[in-house]
Amino acid sequence: MNMDLETAGMLRDSASRYAADNYDFLQRHAVLADPAGYSGKAWRDYAELGWLALRLPEKHGGLDADPLAVGALMEVVGSRLLMEPVLASALVSTGLVRSQGSAAQQDALLPQLADGSVKLAFADAEAAGDPRCQVRAGRISGRKIAVLQGDIADRLIVSAADADHGGERRLFLVDAKSAEIERRHYRFVDGRGAANLHFAGVPAERLDPDDGTPAATAIADVLDHATVASCAEALGIVRALVATTCEYLKIRKQFGRAIGTNQALQHRAVDMFLLQEEIAALTRSAQEALLRPAAERARIISGAKAYISSAARKVANEAVQMHGGLGITEELDVSHYFRRLMVNAALFGSRDEHFARFLAATTHSSPEGIPA
């Protein structure tokens, strides 16, 4: 029941050190300017550091890390705005392979995921109004949108109705380079790649879990984990914004003194800090909630995500505002954090969607799950 504080702490320390040495803001600028939108070198380093095996079962050489450790890494990913598909491939896709792959599929894929030689992306969202994706005779048709880092993925995990097996929703592996895919690659506002993909009868390999877990269950579970990971990423970003803003308030002078001596700005900085602390506490609660059965976790996870989406936006707005003109420039990290948070809030369910899920899960009795 208790999560492993020590492992999480060690991971946080080593990841922070690595990123400080290899991924500072200038180094990241080079990555951003690269047409690939990520660093192959950094990706190989992550494999070496074991980050890509974090969620792998121990029998595949993984750490089988708990949500606290995953969160520790994601905080660093956020605080340094790492561009590589840690979330898309190493967490989300790896989680899907782990729970939906047959033993053979896992044996084939997991080592490649762990050593970084294969990058996966999860193609799930469809545009409202589009016909749903479908697999017939082993070939997939339909359209997926906003596939996070679908532009650099080697293979795709695609959710689709399996017409060959009664129309049940299942997951399929697809070669991202397939000629039958019409692709539109673009970037999200934070610089990470994305893809809209039109499948016109692409050969698809069905993921076939030996234990028969329905795909819907696995997807919901992985999305819960991804949501919580995105909370931790937001926490990392928010901590960086609060720290850099407080620093700026001490350095920047106006009318002959540091602007941080103005009580109005002090109080607003405090409000940013309070939001940061709430985000931290809610992220922790959401991580603990992941250890509980799916039915019991929705309220806390979606509540945390809903609160954090708004809270992080407030922090970002205030950080920009207090940096004055500098806050909106390309040259300062503040505007990059601002943009990453926008994407963060849009992934894995909007604020409204999570708020609705939170409300639905909140019964009229006392809140469940009092920790003590």
Add this chain to the structure above:
Amino acid sequence: MNMDLETAGMLRDSASRYAADNYDFLQRHAVLADPAGYSGKAWRDYAELGWLALRLPEKHGGLDADPLAVGALMEVVGSRLLMEPVLASALVSTGLVRSQGSAAQQDALLPQLADGSVKLAFADAEAAGDPRCQVRAGRISGRKIAVLQGDIADRLIVSAADADHGGERRLFLVDAKSAEIERRHYRFVDGRGAANLHFAGVPAERLDPDDGTPAATAIADVLDHATVASCAEALGIVRALVATTCEYLKIRKQFGRAIGTNQALQHRAVDMFLLQEEIAALTRSAQEALLRPAAERARIISGAKAYISSAARKVANEAVQMHGGLGITEELDVSHYFRRLMVNAALFGSRDEHFARFLAATTHSSPEGIPA
């Protein structure tokens, strides 16, 4: 189309002077302590000053004042927290008599209203779940609640379904002292009286307008006027709160200097002032809207009321907070303004109700009513 700035200005000046001389906070304390809950002397003064004839037609010796003049008076009523039934009797009830009384009824009643010898109250609201009030064979049965200053009224105007005439909703005059009324007198939190009234076959005189205006139309019109008057009252209160708070910030010392030198408090005082200015502007817009046909005014009047209810509450909360412990005491005017605003916001439709009416009146085209 233009309202009369000069008359409004003169009324504001003379009312302010009267209230400053005769109704300061200590004098008001005596009124509040009186079991009647209002001052008979002040009421007679108001008659003399012409306030009670403000809305009377000129042929009855009234001023037929426009909404700007009514607002000027109501601002003073708010800023000095006058306890007498200016709103309930001289504005709302007088308005109803004026539009629903026959010539004979007007001739009989309006002079008594103008000289203050009769005080009216309007009994309209019914509790959810109660059977609607009804008149049968000239006698009224049913229950009315929250009748503003129904405790001190001589006669009541009661809305009821007229079973003698096909069940149409009409207005009736009732003697408030009638033995067939079971009454519960109490006070609102601001000290003004109120009544819940149970009518058990009370003799009722039907108001019979010569021009046949439906009662529903007249009620809606009078309530629009009352709503706008309550906005002006809120404005008067808010101005007083902003002024007293700014004054306190200059006087009160902490850590060796006036607390108003703290930038955080300065900015919050500015935010109070901004709200005040918006309340003033919206009140003015709502007053102008009253000059337009009923169908065109709902959006602006209900929008103004909805915005003002929230804005005034924010001002009151901040005024209390910035006065520290003093803000919640009985001995300081701040807490009395706070309470009056609570009642103000509950009368003539809640914030939610007005917001809903505003939304319903807001079409999907551009906002109508651009003044220029």
Add this chain to the structure above:
Amino acid sequence: MTDQLDEARDKARRLRADIRSFHERVMPDDLKRKSHLHQVLDKDDYVRWMRLLNDQGWAIGHWPKEHGGQGWSLLERFTFEDELARLGCPWVIPFGVKYVGPVIYAFGREEQKRRFLPRIATTEDFWAQGYSEPGAGSDLAALRTEAIREGDHYVVNGQKVWTTYAQWADWLFCLVKTARGEQAQKSISFVLIDMKSPGVTVKPIPTMDGYVHVNEVWLENVRVPAENLVGAEGEGWTYAKYLLKNERTAGALLGMACHALERLKALAQEKPSASPERTAARIGELELRLLALEAASYQAVESMMRGTDHGGEASLIKLRGTELYQDIAEAAIDLLGFAGVAWDPAALHAASAPPLGPEDAGGIVKDHFYNRAATIFGGASEIQRNIVAKGVLGL
């Protein structure tokens, strides 16, 4: 540490269960009802309540075992306050058991411990706190109440203000200046004053809820035996800070907000609103803030127990807890409609007259008024933000 935390969690879980069963089986119905309806409790009610708690060993559960307490962990303290508040129980009056008691056992002389501690535990003595003065609310350095040593007595002159329940108090613990002109923090001493002493006058300060919670306490040539000095002269500031640390857990805020929100939800069920979706959304946002407060509260307790706290936790919880509680109250007022602006004193005294609205409406209105002070007393929100700005952010 994890083991210790696990143990504390187990104990806290048991304590919570015990409190629920106490509430169900032991607590007298009249007290339950009064407090459920937010009616006015008088001194007898409070004394009865504190003694009931003491009978369970809870009134001083947080005291060390050597002084008769149970040596509760922070988590147990927190849980105790939280669960009572969740159940809508009366206020656990802190001045004796939470504030002055610990100062006496930590810094008092043996004779003082023997004399005062048992009567604190049983509320035989009702205590009040003499800190604030006109002009020295948050700014204790500006204190002006003077205690001049004359032989074996101090002669105390000055005025305290905002003194909660001074009208009921037998004793006042009091910060006084025992030296002039010196550095403010070294001139303050901590003395215990018998409220029956000649020269002590209590003047009530009526508040807008129509009741007297706070008072002015005038001290004119009050002779205080020197033996009633706690600890050393000039160390009052140190003891006051120690006492403040005992405020840190503040579990009651979470529990109170939780209880008030449950009441609000029930109200929304009872009284269909004009716009149910807006009401649901408003309640939902409050619920979400409660979730955040809950997470932050437990995180704060855990950090303090691990020793990884940054020092701003108490401010965070106070700021968020009081604002949330006030906003819940506002929502309730709005939902009540006319009943939310009616003044119904009869309903507040377990009186016979039928209430004007829902039977607890009067209590909700009364609490709404007095709870505007929640962001003012006990370190105003502005002061809390100053504390965090300087102490945590280094601004």
Add this chain to the structure above:
Amino acid sequence: MTDQLDEARDKARRLRADIRSFHERVMPDDLKRKSHLHQVLDKDDYVRWMRLLNDQGWAIGHWPKEHGGQGWSLLERFTFEDELARLGCPWVIPFGVKYVGPVIYAFGREEQKRRFLPRIATTEDFWAQGYSEPGAGSDLAALRTEAIREGDHYVVNGQKVWTTYAQWADWLFCLVKTARGEQAQKSISFVLIDMKSPGVTVKPIPTMDGYVHVNEVWLENVRVPAENLVGAEGEGWTYAKYLLKNERTAGALLGMACHALERLKALAQEKPSASPERTAARIGELELRLLALEAASYQAVESMMRGTDHGGEASLIKLRGTELYQDIAEAAIDLLGFAGVAWDPAALHAASAPPLGPEDAGGIVKDHFYNRAATIFGGASEIQRNIVAKGVLGL
């Protein structure tokens, strides 16, 4: 006064109608479309736009008739900016017609008027504003750019920053220090600098919307003819304040908010949201704030025309207008979902690639980024609050 106001209202009403008909009949489709989609306008677009306005007599409609204007009342000025913005027209670049033009006709020498005013009206000269410096944004007293008189020239050295469209400018009006050590406000002068002068370097400052709106302007030994001094040496502060007063009406904020809200409502119609009631309530609250902004704007104009203004009106409108506009943009981003976080440069350049979302989504995203500056540039919100605190409330 009422008569004058009535007359102004009539004229403003006619002007509004004229603008609508201009928008419908005269404005070229490509410009309309670009601006409707919030696409990127280049210098040519803006020049074309300003000349179109000048053809109607509107670019300098607010100038006195003696200088070729129409002598518009405040209400007409306001209406002009408001209505263009409501219709989603391009920005009316203010640096020439609104800022430096009036300073020149009010304080310039005859020769300056003859030389500059006609080319300002026709935008033959594109102007930029040299006010802010690193370390002197809101605090003009801290200016460090120096102009040393040498014979019939000033030699200017220093650095300006946040200079909008300096990359397109022919001329820069510039605050410089012409005296050292003196009282700050008496040492500042107002000079006109030819951007083609040797020693002028423009360095773009890319902003997060991916474009260049603002620049650094470096001035190294730039020789400025003494005849380009406006008015008297040391009076620059006076002229700068006069110029600021021309900012007071700020009708564009209301119109922009209005236009953005209409777009948001259309978006809500096109794109059914996951929670339509919440979307409706959110839009409704924005609509309500727009109502308040509208009322306050007209009230402000009327007060200024009557001379009953308190001086805080411009701050009120700027604070509320910019915050509202930003919040509408946020709501649009949220409503757009993935399209609100996609970066779609092709859509911003009237390019051929099909847009990723609704066709104006790219423009909405771009504007959302740059408009975070609305509460920063032109007197940050914090400065506006300081102004009202001191100037109006006397704190």
